[in-house]
Amino acid sequence: MTIFDNIKIIAKKRGMNLKTVAQKSGLGENAIYRWKNETPRIDSLNKVAKTLNVKVSEITGEDETKNKPSKVDILDDEVILAFDGMEIPEEDKEKLLDYARYVMEQRKQGKRGRIR
Known part of the structure; x- marks a missing residue:
């Protein structure tokens, strides 16, 4: 899965849409949508991870072994x-x-x- 897909799934689990995640992260409201085709900056990923209360590795897919919720x-x-x-x-x-x-x-x- 892509970074965009992972953020979308995690946000949905948290009851948020991508626009809300972007706003709470201090990003432009369409910033995350641009990540479908662009690579996000690490500082932006850190902000989104903090908003979603996850590690950046969960967003980037490096933490695929985590199949069950903590x-x-x-x-x-x-x-x-x-x-x-x-x-x-x-x-x-x-x-x-x-x-x-x-x-x-x-x-x-x-x-x-x-x-x-």
Whole structure:
């Protein structure tokens, strides 16, 4: 698959269209569409990857061995949508994900104490 195809698939999984991804990434609204025929700059790919919360290698197809969604993807897409009936802002979702990653890293290192 092409970079364009990969971005389109990932964006759809995240509930975004390509125009929205481009805008959130600080790119022109048709920038990603141009990547059908042009090679994107690495700084633009980094911005898109950050917006989609993926590694650049997933966009470029270098990470094809990842066939199943990670637990963080499931957490991000399915669970952290609302709390106490209120939608959680995007920046707060990222903080929650960072904390979840921290807790899981502590568990991997054998630090199984209570979470504070």
